[in-house]
Amino acid sequence: RAQSGHYTIAVSLPTADHGWTGGLLYDAKQEAALLEHAYPGLTVIVKPSASAADQASALEDLTAGTKPDALVVLPYDSSQLTGAVRRVKAKGVFITVVDRGLTDPAIQDLYVAGDNPEFGRVAGKYFVQKLGHGDVVVMRGIPTVVDSQRVAGFQQAIAGSGVKILDMQFANWSRDEGFKVMQDFLAKHAHIDAVWAADDDVAQGALRAIAQAKRSDIRFVVGGAGMREVIKGVMDGNAMMPVDVSYPPSMMKTAIDLTVAHLVSKAAVRGTFLLSTVLITKDNASEYYDPNSPF
Amino acid sequence: MSNAAARAARPRRIDPASLAPFAALAVLVLVGTLLNARFLAPDNIANVVTRASFIAVIGIGATFVIAAGGLDLSVGSMSAFIGGSAILLSNASAGHGLGTALAVGGLVAIGGGALCGLANGLVITVGRLEAFIVTLGSMGIFRALTTYLAQGGSLSLTPDALQDLVRPVYFGSVLGMPVPVLVFALLGGVAWVVLNRTPFGRHVVAIGANEEVARYSSVAIGRVRTLTYVIQGGCVGIATILYVPRLSSVTPTSGLLWELQAITAVVIGGTSLRGGNGRIWGTIAGALVLESVANIMVLSNLVSEYLIGAVQGAIIIVAMLVQRSLRRN
Amino acid sequence: MSNAAARAARPRRIDPASLAPFAALAVLVLVGTLLNARFLAPDNIANVVTRASFIAVIGIGATFVIAAGGLDLSVGSMSAFIGGSAILLSNASAGHGLGTALAVGGLVAIGGGALCGLANGLVITVGRLEAFIVTLGSMGIFRALTTYLAQGGSLSLTPDALQDLVRPVYFGSVLGMPVPVLVFALLGGVAWVVLNRTPFGRHVVAIGANEEVARYSSVAIGRVRTLTYVIQGGCVGIATILYVPRLSSVTPTSGLLWELQAITAVVIGGTSLRGGNGRIWGTIAGALVLESVANIMVLSNLVSEYLIGAVQGAIIIVAMLVQRSLRRN
Amino acid sequence: MASGLIGNRTPAPAAQATPTLAADALGKSYGQVQVLSDVSLSVRAGELCAVLGENGAGKSTLMKLLSGHLQPDQGSVLLDGQPVRLANPMQAEQLGIVLVHQEQLLAGELTVAENLFLGRELRRGPFLDRARMHALAAELLASLGCRVAPDMPVGRLSIAERQMVQIARALLVPRRVVILDEPTAVLTPHEVDALFAALLSLKAAGVALLYISHRLAEVAMIADSVTVLRDGRLVTSRPAAGLGELEMARLMVGRDMSTLFPPKAAPPPASASPALQVTRARVPGQVREASFSLRPAEILGFGGLVGAGRTELFEGLIGLRPAQVEQLVVHGRTLAHLSPRSALRAGIGYLTEDRKGRGLLLRQPLATNLTLVAPFQRFGLLDAARELAAMEQARTGFDIRAGRRDALAGQLSGGNQQKLMLAKTMLTGPRILVIDEPTRGIDIGTKAQIYRFIAALAAAGNAVVVISSEMQELIGLCHRVLVMRHGRVVAELEGDDMTEDAIVVHATGVGERAA
C-alpha cells in the first residue's frame, strides 16, 4: 500500500477531559483534516481514550488484524503504556511519541515533547526574579508524573531564594477546583504574595476567587500551557496575570506533521524534538495567540 | 383506653434521628474551628455555604428521586450539558439585548433540565429499567454532548458584559445573605412543603416505601416517578444557573462527580437509599457537611495533600457512624 | 387441582430471561461485524475477551455483593491500591529472587483484596451503614492511599526481568486460550457452584431477597454479608493480578470507574440491583458486552470522537430495553 | 367439612404431668403501652391449647414471647418447669419451640423448597443436596394436602399456598412445641382439613400445640383447652370440652353475642340494570373464562378453592394484572379496559387479600395509609384536620385499636391492620366494592360489625362483591354466590341453594354429576 501512496496514520491521545487535552484533540482533528486534504492517499484516524487502560486497548484495536503505517501517541502515562506501544512497534509501525516519553526511549522513532521540568523551572525563575522574597501558594494538577515533574522543576528553581511555598494542594487541572482551593487558601493565609497554578484553567478559577475576596496582597497569578484567553490577557497587559508559560497543545500538530513528512517524503525524520518552554510575555504573546482555538 | 387518649394529647415530637445530620454538622464546625480559628471567619463561612449551594440544590431534587426509590447518576453531566447549551444560546441571542440573552439562558437551563429529567424518567418508567443503568447511560450521553458542544474546549459567556450581568447570581448578596444561599433556602422550603404537605409528596414516599401497595392504592406510579426525575432535572437547572455565573464558563469536566456528592448529601441527611422517606433539610445539612469537610482539609495542615481524599472518606464514614449511634438511643 | 398438579409436573426449564444478556451480546457481535469486518478477526476477538477479564472477574465478586442486596463502589480504587502495594512489596523482595517477588506480589494482591473487602464488610454490617456510603468513603480512602504510595507518580515493577516474568499472566495463552480468559472462565465456574449449589450461596440470595426472613431462619446475616465483600475483595485481587502484568505499573488513576463498569456488567447480566438473585454467567456476558461496545466504537468511524461516550451510553440503554422486552414474552 | 375429625379427638393428657411449655406471669409493653400483663398459661405434651381474644388482645405478642421473638418485661417462660431465657428465635428452635407467624415470612424470590430449608439446608459434602430437599419438600407438602411444586418461586404462590409453605416449614424437623398464629385465616376448608389431620398426628406424637384462631367453630372442634385474653390480661383458662362457640365469644368480647349476620335485605330485582357486567374475562394462566353481572344493592359472593382464580379475576378486571375482557360495562358505560385509576374514577373499590405485601405501608402512620388513595387536600396542600377527623371516624367506625395514636401500620395487631385496610378502601366512597377475604383474622365481635357495615352499604344501593373462603360468610351475607373452579365460573347459587355442601361440590368438582 505504501508504494501506491496510501498511508494510514493512527493518532491515540487522552480524551478531552480538561482544557489542554481539549486543545490537543482539536489540533489533532484540524491537522488530520488538513493533511488528508493535502495528501489524497492519506488516512488519519484520531482515537481519544479515557484512561491508560483504555488507551492500551485502543492501541490493540487499532492494530488488530491490520496495521497503520505510523502511530502518533500521547500516552496517558509513560510507564503504563510503554509495553503497549512496544507491541505496536513490534508489528513494524513507525512510532511517534508526543509529550510524555516512554520509559524505554528505544521504542520511539520520533519524540516530540514539551519539557515538563522546564515548565516548572521557567515559572519558578519568574517568581524568584519578580518577587525576590515572598510567599506563594501552589495549585497542582492531578496526581501524575507530569504534575510531579512540573512541581519538582518549580521547587528546584526557587530553591535557596527568598520565595517560599506556603501551601500546596491538588486542583485537578479544573477551574472549579482552582476556584475552591484558592478561596480556601485566601481564608487560610492572611498574606499571599503570588500564586502558581501550573495550568491556565486552574489559574482562571483562582483569579475569580481573588477578585471576589478583594484581596490586594496577591501580586500575580501564573498558570501555564497557553490558553487562548490567558494569552489574550497577557497581550492586553493584564496586571494579575502578566505572563504565561508555554506548553502548547499544538505539539500534537507538529508531531503529526513530522510523521506525515516521514512517510510521504521518505526522508528519515527521527530523533527528539523538544519544544522549548518559554515565558510568554507582553512582547512575544502575539506569536502564541490563535483566536480560533477552543483551548 | 384513657392512657392512649393522654398520649394522643401530647404534642407531636421531633424525631431525634432527623437531628443527626445537624449534629454532625455542628461537630464538624467545632472540629474545624479547633483546627483553624479562621474556619469561623464570616468570609470563610460565606464561601463554604455558597459553594455548597450546587450540591444542596441538586440534592433537594435527589431527595425526591431517592425517596421514591429511584436514583439519578446523570445530574453532574446533565448540569454541564444544560449549562453549555444555555451559554451557547445566551451568546447567540446576545444580539437582541443582554436581557433577552439572560432570559434565554435561564429558560434553557430550567427547561432543559426538566426535559432531560423527563427523558430519564420516561425511559425508567415506560421501559421499566433499573434507574442505575438508565442514568449511568444518560450520564455518558450528557457528558459526551457537552464535550461535543465545547469541541473539547470550554464554553464561555460572551460578551464580557453578559458575564458581568450574571455574576451577582453567584457572588451577590441580599440583606447580607449570598444569593445562592437564599435560593437553596427558599427552594428547600418549597420542596419540604411539596414532599411533606401535598398529596404528590405523599405518593412519592409511598412508591418508595412499597410500590405494590401504591399500585394497589391506585397511585399513578409511572407519573409520580417520572415527575420526581423532572423535579430533579429542574433542580439541576437551578443549580446550573447558580453555577455558570461563578466562572462564566462550562467545560467538559464541569459537574464531575456531583452525582455521587448529591447522593452522599442525601444519605447523610437521613434519607434511606432504599426509598420510603425523604428529608429535605437533612440533605441541605449533608451538602454543608461535604463542603465543610473539604474546606477543613485545606484549612488545616494535618494531612499530606496526597491523603486528603482518604481523610475525607474516613470523616464521612465516621459521621455516618456517629449518626447511626444517635439513632439507636 | 389438576391446575396446580400441572404446574408441579412441568419440568424446570431454562428461564428465557437468563438468556437475554447472551442475546444482547450476539446482537452486538453482529452489529460489530457489519460495521467492520475486522471485528471478527481472531486477534481482535482475543483482545476484546482478554480485556473484559478485569471487569468480568470483579463483576463475579460484585454479583455476590449485589445478590445479597449490597453494593461496592470501592473496587476500582481498591484494585489500584492493592496493585500499588503488591508492586512495592514485590520490588522490595526482588532481592530474594524473582520467584519470591512473584509469590509476594500474588499473596499481597489476593490477601490485601480480601482484607480490604473485610474492612468494607465489617463497617457495613457491624456499623449498620448503607453500603453506598461506606464504599464511597473507602473508594476515596483507597484512591488517596494509592496516590500517597506513588507520591503522585506511578509505581512500576522493577527490575525489568520481573516485568518479563509476569507478562504471560496477561499476554500468555494455554491451548490457544488467553490466560485471563481461562481465569475468568474457571472463576466463573467456581462462583456459579458456590452461588447456586452451596448453602452459603443460598444464604447470600436469601438475605438479598428478604433480610428479615433470613434472620428468622437462623441465617447469620452479618457473617454472610461480610463474606460477600470478602469475596468481592478476593476477586479484585485476582483482577489486579491480571491487570498489573498488562501495563506493568499502577498509577493513582488505575481502575478509575471500574466500579460503575462492574455494576453495569452485573445488571446487564440480569442480576437485580435490589438483590435476591445472582447470575454469574450473565455478569460475564455483561462484561463482554461492555468491552465489545468500546471495541466497536474504536473500530468504526461512524461517530465523532467527542460523541463516543454518548453512543456507548445509548447502546447500553438500548441493550437493556431489548433484554427487558425479551423478558416480557 | 371437617366434621369427620371430631370423633378422632385424642383424650386430653393427664393434668398432673409437668407442662412442656408455660408462661409465668408474663408482662410486655411497647414503649409506654402495656400490651400484656400478668399472663400465665401452660400447655402439655400432646395437648392443643387454643388462645382466643379480640383483635389486639395480645395473642400474637404472647406467642412471640414464648418463641424467642420478643423478650418479656416481667415474668418468665418455663420449659419443662424450668425457667429458660429465649434470647432469639434460633435459641427457641434449638429447644424445639417453633412459631408460625400470623404475618407471612417467606422470601418471594426463593422457591418453595429453598424457603422451606432456608437456614437448615441439607448437604451432600459441601454442596446442597437439592434432590433430597425437593423430594422431602414435595412429600411434606403433599402430607399437608398442598400440591405446589417445590421449585416454584414463592412470590408466585397464592396467599393460601404460602401459608401452607409456612406451616410446612415449622414441621420440617421434629418439634416439642408448635405455635400456630391464625394458621387458618387464609385457608379454605379443604386445606383446613389437611392441616387438622397434621395437627392430630402431631398431638399423637406428643407435641404440645398452641393455636390462635378467630374461627371459633374450628376451635370448638379441635382444642383440648382454651385460654382467653382480653386487653392484655388473662380472662380464663379452661378445658374446651363443653365450651360452645357462643360461650367462647362471650368470654372474648365480655358480653353476649347474639347474631353474627344481619338480616338479609330482599335481593334486588333481577330487572335492575347491572352495576357491573363482565363478559368473558380472561387472565392468562389463571382465569380461563368468567362472565357475571352484579346488580346495585346486591351482595355477590365468590367461592372456590385456593387457586380457583377469584383474586386474579378481579385484579385483572381492575387492571392490576394483564387481562382480556370481551365486554366490560360499569353502570351502563362500556369501558375498553380498566386501570387502577380509572377503576377508582368509575367508583370501583378493591380490597386486596395480601395486606402485608399490597395493602398497607407498614412503616407509615395509620392516617397516611387510610388516605393514601386520595389524600384530603385544601388549596393543593394536605388537609391535616380532615385527615385526622377521618382517622378518628375510622377508628370508631371500624373499631381500630392502636396502642398509640402515632403508631405505624406495622405496629397494629393483624386484625386491626385488616380493619384499617377496610377503612381505607371505604374512604374512596366506592359504588362497587370488591372485598377479597374481608374478615381475615378479624375477631368475632368486629366481624359482626363489618357484616352489618357491608349490609348497610348494599342497602344504600351500592353493589358489593365478597370473595371469601369462609363458606359461612358467603351464605350468611350474600344474596347470590358464584363458585369458581380452575379459572371458570362453574355454578351460580341463590336462595336456599346456597349451602356449604353445594359450594364444596362445585368448588371441588367432586360428585358434581351426582349432585
Ligand SMILES: Nc1ncnc2c1ncn2[C@@H]1O[C@H](COP(=O)(O)OP(=O)(O)OP(=O)(O)O)[C@@H](O)[C@H]1O
Ligand atoms: N411493634 C409494635 N409496636 C407497638 N405496639 C405494638 C407492636 N406490635 C403490637 N403492638 C400492639 O400490641 C397490642 C397487641 O397486639 P397483638 O398483635 O399481640 O394482638 P393480637 O391479639 O394478636 O391481635 P389480632 O387478633 O388482631 O392478631 C396491639 O394493641 C398492638 O397495637
Ligand SMILES: Nc1ncnc2c1ncn2[C@@H]1O[C@H](COP(=O)(O)OP(=O)(O)OP(=O)(O)O)[C@@H](O)[C@H]1O
Ligand atoms: N404471578 C403468578 N404467576 C403464576 N401463578 C400465579 C401467580 N399468582 C397467582 N398464581 C397462581 O394462580 C392461582 C390462583 O390464585 P389464587 O389462589 O389467589 O386464587 P383465588 O381463587 O383467589 O384463591 P384464594 O384467594 O382462595 O387464595 C394460584 O394457584 C396461584 O398459585
Ligand SMILES: [Mg+2]
Ligand atoms: Mg395477632
Ligand SMILES: [Mg+2]
Ligand atoms: Mg385469592
